[in-house]
Amino acid sequence: MPTVVTPASTGDVAEVLRGGHTVVPTGRGTKLTWGMPVEPEVLLDLCAMDRVIDHQPGDLIVHVEAGAPLAAVQEVVGRAGQRLALDETVAGGTIGGVLATNASGPTRMHAGTARDLLIGVTVVRADGVVAKAGGRVVKNVAGYDLGKLMVGSFGTLAVITEAVFRLHPLPDVQRWVTVETDDPHALVQRVIHSQAVPWAVEVDGSTLSVLIGGRPDGVAARVAVVRDLIGGSVSDVAPAWWGRYPWKPGEIGLKVTCAISGLGEVLAAAGPRVRGSAGVGVVYAVADRAEDVHRLREVAARHGGTVVVVDAPDEVKQVVDVWGPVPALDLMRRVKEQFDPERRLSPGRFVGGI
């Protein structure tokens, strides 16, 4: 069993890392089972680092500690009519966890993913050195964008301790146009090429739901455009499944990506329990058996996409390739080698055994 250490500051994290142990950083642990299993000496619990350090509504930025729950950050910025445009795909997750796993939900179509919103980051390297990249302004091309490298790195490059994000205004109005269909692909194509500017186009099995947000007059007109194209009913609340993964604990949960034109084939191959951001070519599926993963991988690959086993029982992870084939793996290994030559940060959790 790992020793749980709960640092209160970036300096504390640095001190832990200088100790030379193998470390897995964690927030609320909502995605700790993602990736390949790791047994570290130290579980670095960042939950005590949960401050919203600074919120500047006029500049639409927020500076937070990595252990802050996403929901708590939303509450703070929400008071100024703003939001951090990241979805809480698993209830209770922290900023650090969202960044490290690059979790995304319906909002990505309108606002991008964590990489697009993160404008500054503080990390502690494996050798205990504290480093920053980016800053507090939205536009900044000084030096390498290390933040992007940290997003989705599953705690294998450095420990993220602080992050600065750009914010979005909360929309005045949101409407969901929802329809049952046996051809989601065709409807997706209709909507995304229209002038409706959908904020999200999500699929759940044979249900398609389109989110339109913005100012009241604009939203009404755009909703009318969408209804002309696909029919369906309009609601001011999201469908119950909106922004949640389709799997239950203990099941095999997959993230499947493809070029948008391949969506029809991918959905057909993924089976009935499929859900996600169809409008951008990212869906989540439940596999019944490990073998399904290989089959689906072939289909996705034909459309430039990939299949990653997001979550699954450890036995399953022993028999399937969780990450699938990864181009440029050698280069990734060299990056890892530079940042963490002794392989102390989440060793083995990531692609290619990184």
Place this chain on the structure above:
Amino acid sequence: MSGVEQVARRARELVRGEGVISDRARLRTYECDGLAHYRVVPALVVIPQDAEQLAGVVRACAEHRVPFVARGSGTGLSGGALPHAEGVLVVTSKLREVVEVRPEDQRAVVEPGVINLDVSRAAAPYGYYYAPDPSSQQICSIGGNLAENSGGAHCLKYGFTSHHVIGADFVTPQGDLVRLGGMAPDSPGYDLLGAVVGSEGTLGIATSVTVRLVRLPEEVRTLLVGFASTDAAGAAVSAIIAAGIVPAAIEMMDELAIAAAEEAVQCNYPDGAGAVLVIELDGPAAEVAAEYDAVERLCRENGAFEQRVATDAADRALIWKGRKSAFAAVGRVSPDYIVQDGVIPRTALPEVLAAIAALSESSGIRVANVFHAGDGNLHPLVLFDESVPGQGAAAEELSGAILDLCIAHGGSITGEHGVGVDKAKHMPRMYDDADLDTMQLVRCAFDPDGIANPGKVFPTPRLCGEVPGKHKGAHPLQDSGLAEIF
């Protein structure tokens, strides 16, 4: 035979015809980029005709440890494409094919030498365009855009190059051809593409770029608004943002910039304005109409004395003409000028502009301000006359002081023009040693020999062999007392 001669020989085998230049007189044509006061004649210029040839040349450079510098259209404003005297300049001007336009996927695949605007031209018949629009878009290349993470007036709403480049074929400085990202989002593994975009040619050369295409908006409305002062215009910008409106663009010009533009292109901006805003709204017609009403009101409430609106392309072009010609225009009112590029949090605008005015006043050096007001990206144009003794140095000093102001307000030393050679010396003012060292870990992973565009971005190169701060032997937790500390 020297390393460069070996590379030249290999290049002549790979690239036929006019693609290998070693004649001194012709090499000179490539001695600078858009920042013309830095000049270095390269030892060799190679203009490959396809990705294979380009990769072959880089491989030869790697083998002989010869430095290489990529060059697109050479419009960079920080000396990023400044050649290396003992190195090879690899020019992408013959890699100009738009390989595919895939409207159904909202993607295009282009070669790196393709001109920015040509991507939009190729996508237009399908109702799509490529959103990032640097003012140089008629000449700059997508490869250069990728390397600089270029921005443009419309990036306020649509994001910068890094949001729109979703894949690249890339030759590493060791000569390996790798594919980063692609047609589908979120490829597994580290986001190496995210690190490569904005790396200014120091991590390798892109040989193919996959970009996101954006639906052409149903409606575009452009407003030209006159204010008495930059403070009033700035207050209007803040009010618009506070109202939750994200226009496609909000650009500001101050009195001197307006006067220069007026003289150069007779743009006929509002008479007597101390500042103008160019505000563009785009999107679904109903949305634009609603936003327009709000913007018009907010400008009025903040002291706008004249507002003009353009709804067709010709009128729009007239409004933009003044803004787009601003850099060139100051060349007519001043023999020499420096284009500065710095970023501040938008709310610091009044304070920083006042401070720039004070600096200008005390030094006697004029500053014209043109900027992307929506995201706080300033382009002060520092005007001087090199022939007047001391003015060049004074202008240089003032320009540096503006960067100090940006840093002091928590901003950045560059918002879009890059660090290049020009600002490498300023990097330690924004980042400490550990920050710069950490960035260079990435450099070491890609380019352990430091041959890709050496001398750019970082003031001091890191030796890649050493791993600083490495600790030997792990102590048990109890010994280090950590378990008790927290």
